[in-house]
Amino acid sequence: xxxxxxxxxxxxxxxxxxxxxxxxxxxxxxxxxxxxxxxxxxxxxxxxxxxxxxxxxxxxxxxxxxxxxxxxxxxxxxxxxxxxxxxxxxxxxxxxxxxxxxxxxxxxxxxxxxxxxxxxxxxxxxxxxxxxxxxxxxxxxxxxxxxxxxxxxxxxxxxxxxxxxxxxxxxxxxxxxxxxxxxxxxxxxxxxxxxxxxxxxxxxxxxxxxxxxxxxxxxxxxxxxxxx
Amino acid sequence: xxxxxxxxxxxxxxxxxxxxxxxxxxxxxxxxxxxxxxxxxxxxxxxxxxxxxxxxxxxxxxxxxxxxxxxxxxxxxxxxxxxxxxxxxxxxxxxxxxxxxxxxxxxxxxxxxxxxxxxxxxxxxxxxxxxxxxxxxxxxxxxxxxxxxxxxxxxxxxxxxxxxxxxxxxxxxxxxxxxxxxxxxxxxxxxxxxxxxxxxxxxxxxxxxxxxxxxxxxxxxxxxxxxxxxxxxxxxxxxxxxxxxxxxxxxxxxxxxxxxxxxxxxxxxxxxxxxxxxxxxxxxxxxxxxxxxxxxxxxxxxxxxxxxxxxxxxxxxxxxxxxxxxxxxxxxxxxxxxxxxxxxxxxxxxxxxxxxxxxxxxxxxxxxxxxxxxxxxxxxxxxxxxxxxxxxxxxxxxxxxxxxxxxxxxxxxxxxxxxxxxxxxxxxxxxxxxxxxxxxxxxxxxxxxxxxxxxxxxxxxxxxxxxxxxxxxxxxxxxxxxxxxxxxxxxxxxxxxxxxxxxxxxx
Numbered sequence: 001x002x003x004x005x006x007x008x009x010x011x012x013x014x015x016x017x018x019x020x021x022x023x024x025x026x027x028x029x030x031x032x033x034x035x036x037x038x039x040x041x042x043x044x045x046x047x048x049x050x051x052x053x054x055x056x057x058x059x060x061x062x063x064x065x066x067x068x069x070x071x072x073x074x075x076x077x078x079x080x081x082x083x084x085x086x087x088x089x090x091x092x093x094x095x096x097x098x099x100x101x102x103x104x105x106x107x108x109x110x111x112x113x114x115x116x117x118x119x120x121x122x123x124x125x126x127x128x129x130x131x132x133x134x135x136x137x138x139x140x141x142x143x144x145x146x147x148x149x150x151x152x153x154x155x156x157x158x159x160x161x162x163x164x165x166x167x168x169x170x171x172x173x174x175x176x177x178x179x180x181x182x183x184x185x186x187x188x189x190x191x192x193x194x195x196x197x198x199x200x201x202x203x204x205x206x207x208x209x210x211x212x213x214x215x216x217x218x219x220x221x222x223x224x225x226x227x228x
Numbered sequence: 229x230x231x232x233x234x235x236x237x238x239x240x241x242x243x244x245x246x247x248x249x250x251x252x253x254x255x256x257x258x259x260x261x262x263x264x265x266x267x268x269x270x271x272x273x274x275x276x277x278x279x280x281x282x283x284x285x286x287x288x289x290x291x292x293x294x295x296x297x298x299x300x301x302x303x304x305x306x307x308x309x310x311x312x313x314x315x316x317x318x319x320x321x322x323x324x325x326x327x328x329x330x331x332x333x334x335x336x337x338x339x340x341x342x343x344x345x346x347x348x349x350x351x352x353x354x355x356x357x358x359x360x361x362x363x364x365x366x367x368x369x370x371x372x373x374x375x376x377x378x379x380x381x382x383x384x385x386x387x388x389x390x391x392x393x394x395x396x397x398x399x400x401x402x403x404x405x406x407x408x409x410x411x412x413x414x415x416x417x418x419x420x421x422x423x424x425x426x427x428x429x430x431x432x433x434x435x436x437x438x439x440x441x442x443x444x445x446x447x448x449x450x451x452x453x454x455x456x457x458x459x460x461x462x463x464x465x466x467x468x469x470x471x472x473x474x475x476x477x478x479x480x481x482x483x484x485x486x487x488x489x490x491x492x493x494x495x496x497x498x499x500x501x502x503x504x505x506x507x508x509x510x511x512x513x514x515x516x517x518x519x520x521x522x523x524x525x526x527x528x529x530x531x532x533x534x535x536x537x538x539x540x541x542x543x544x545x546x547x548x549x550x551x552x553x554x555x556x557x558x559x560x561x562x563x564x565x566x567x568x569x570x571x572x573x574x575x576x577x578x579x580x581x582x583x584x585x586x587x588x589x590x591x592x593x594x595x596x597x598x599x600x601x602x603x604x605x606x607x608x609x610x611x612x613x614x615x616x617x618x619x620x621x622x623x624x625x626x627x628x629x630x631x632x633x634x635x636x637x638x639x640x641x642x643x644x645x646x647x648x649x650x651x652x653x654x655x656x657x658x659x660x661x662x663x664x665x666x667x668x669x670x671x672x673x674x675x676x677x678x679x680x681x682x683x684x685x686x687x688x689x690x691x692x693x694x695x696x697x698x699x700x701x702x703x704x705x706x707x708x709x710x711x712x713x714x715x716x717x718x719x720x721x722x723x724x725x726x727x728x729x730x731x732x733x734x735x
Binding site: 017100101 | 235285300513728731
C-alpha cells in the first residue's frame with residue numbers, strides 16, 4: 001500500500017489547441033512520458049452567443065501522470081512559462097489517484113528523479129484544496145442546459161467532452177454494430193463552497209428525471225491554476 | 229474581440245489574401261489589368277473574405293450537426309432498406325440543388341439540361357447509398373474504389389474525347405460547398421456511436437464514392453448523346469468607372485445568386501425540418517443554432533459566389549489570355565502552379581475537410597499538414613493543365629495513369645488516409661476552381677487556339693485527381709516513419725511486474 005503522499009497525480013490541462021501543444025512540449029522536455037489528449041469544447045458564456053455561433057470554442061484536454069512532487073513544480077512552470085492561468089488561456093489542475101499500474105508509478109518516479117528543481121519540504125499532510133471538479137454526464141444536446149443551471153449556482157465556465165455511454169449490456173443492432181448512446185460530459189472546476197449548490201442545480205434541472213438523464217459526480221482537486 | 233470571431237476572421241483572411249496578393253503581383257508586373265477589372269477583383273476579394281467566414285461558421289453550426297444527427301439515426305436503425313432509400317433520396321435532393329450542377333449542365337453540350345441534372349443526381353444518390361452500405365457491411369473502401377474506377381475507365385474508352393474531360397469535371401464539381409459539409413458530417417455521425425475499431429476510418433469515404441456517381445453517369449450519357457461544340461460564355465469584364473458603378477454591378481448580381489443559393493439550401497432546410505419532426509433530436513437551443521447557422525450559410529455563400537463570379541472570373545480569364553499572348557508563354561506553367569498552390573485555401577469546403585480530419589484523427593493529421601498537402605497536389609495539377617494547354621497532350625495520358633497510381637497506392641497506405649485522400653479529391657475542386665481556375669485555363673486556351681472542350685475543361689478533372697495522390701503520399705510517408713521508429717527503438721524489455729496494480733491509501 002502506497003501512502004497518499006508518494007502516489008502519482010493526474011495533471012489535467014484544459015486549454016486551446018495552441019497552448020496545449022506548447023504545454024505538451026514543455027511537459028515532454030521535463031521528462032513526462034505519459035501524455036494523453038482529447039478534443040473538447042469550451043462552453044459559451046451566454047445563451048445568445050451560443051445561438052449566434054460565437055460561443056463555443058475549441059479546447060483540448062491534456063492528461064499527464066506526474067509524481068506528487070513534480071505536480072506542483074510543473075503547475076508553477078506552466079503558469080510561468082506559458083502564462084497559463086491568466087485571462088483566456090485555460091485551466092490546469094491535479095487530481096489524486098487511488099490505485100495505479102506499476103509501470104506508471106515507475107515512470108513518474110523516474111521523471112521525478114530527473115527534476116532539477118530544489119526539493120521542496122515535504123508536507124506532512126496534503127494541504128486542503130479550495131477546489132473541486134464536477135462532472136455531469138448527460139444525453140447528447142443537453143450540455144447547454146447543464147451550464148445554464150450551473151451558472152445560476154455560481155459556476156463560471158466549463159468544458160464539454162463528447163462521448164459514448166456504455167450500458168450494462170451492449171446493444172448490438174441487426175447489422176452487428178455496437179451501439180452506444182451519445183453522451184456529453186460537462187466538466188466544471190469550481191470552489192468547494194459552491195460545489196453543492198452547483199451539483200444540486202444540475203441535478204434539479206438535468207437529473208435522471210429530466211430528458212437530459214444526467215448524473216453528477218464531484219472529484220477532489222488537489223491543486224488548481226487559472227481559476228482566480 | 230470574441231476569440232471565436234477572431235479565429236474565423238483570421239482563417240478567412242488567410243485563405244483569400246495569398247491569392248489576392250498573387251493577382252496583384254501578376255497584374256503589376258506581367259499582365260497589366262485595367263483599373264476597372266482590378267477594382268472589381270479587390271472588391272470581390274473583400275466579399276470573399278466575409279462570405280467565406282460566414283459560410284464556415286454556418287456550416288459548422290447547421291450542416292455538421294444535421295449531417296451528424298442523420299448519420300447517428302441511420303446507424304441506430306434496424307431497417308436496412310429504409311436506410312438505403314433515405315440515403316438515395318438525400319443524395320438526389322442535395323445534388324439537384326447544387327448550384328455547380330446547373331453551371332455544369334449549361335457547359336455540357338448536346339445533352340438536354342434536365343436529363344443531365346437528374347442522371348447526375350441519381351448517380352450521386354445511388355453511390356451515396358452504396359457508400360453507406362459499405363460502412364454497414366464492412367467492405368474495404370479501396371476495393372470498392374478499385375471496382376468503380378475500373379468501370380469508369382472502361383466506359384471512358386467508348387466516349388468521345390471531348391466528353392471525357394467534362395465527365396471527370398462533373399465528379400469534382402457536383403460535390404460543392406453545400407453537399408460536402410453535409411456528407412462529411414453524415415460520415416462522422418454514422419461512426420459516432422459505434423464503439424469499435426475502424427469506426428474513425430469509416431467516417432471518411434462518402435464524398436469519395438459520391439463523386440464517382442456523376443462521372444459514371446455523364447460518361448454513360450456520353451455513349452448515347454453525341455457532343456456538339458462547347459457552349460461557354462467567356463466571363464465579361466464589366467465597365468466600371470466610379471465606385472457607384474462598382475456597387476451597381478455587385479448589387480445587380482446579388483439577387484441572382486440569392487435565388488440560386490436559396491434553391492440549393494432549401495432542400496437541406498426541409499430535410500432538417502422533417503428529421504427534427506420525426507426524431508426530436510435537437511433541443512430548443514440547438515434548433516435555434518441550426519437556424520442561425522442556415523442563415524449564415526445562406527448569406528455567406530451568396531457573398532462568396534458573387535465575389536468570385538463577378539470579381540475573380542473575368543480576371544482569371546484576362547490573366548490566362550494575357551500570359552498566353554506574351555512572348556513568355558512558358559510562364560503559364562509556374563504561374564499556374566503558384567496560383568494552384570494558394571487557391572485551395574480559398575476553396576470554402578477545404579477548411580471544413582481539414583478541420584474534420586484533425587478532429588477525427590485527434591490531431592494525428594493536423595489541419596496545417598492537410599492544407600500543405602492539398603496545396604502541393606493542386607499546384608501540380610494546375611501545372612499539368614497548363615502544360616496540356618501548351619502542348620495539347622491528350623488528357624487520357626494523365627488521367628489513366630493517375631487513377632491507376634492512386635488505386636494502387638490505396639492498397640498500401642493506412643486505411644484512414646485512403647478515405648481522406650479520395651474525399652479530398654471531390655472537395656478540392658469547388659467554386660474557386662470552376663470560377664477562377666477554369667476561366668484562367670479557358671483564357672489561355674482560347675488565345676493559343678486550342679480545343680477548349682478538351683484542353684481547358686480537363687483542369688478541374690486534374691484538380692480532383694492530384695490530391696488523391698498527394699494525400700496518399702503523406703499516408704505512405706507516415707507509414708514509413710512509423711516503421712522506422714519501430715526499427716530504431718525496438719520495444720523495450722518490460723519488467724515482469726509492470727502490469728501489477730499498486731494500491732494507494734484512500735483519500
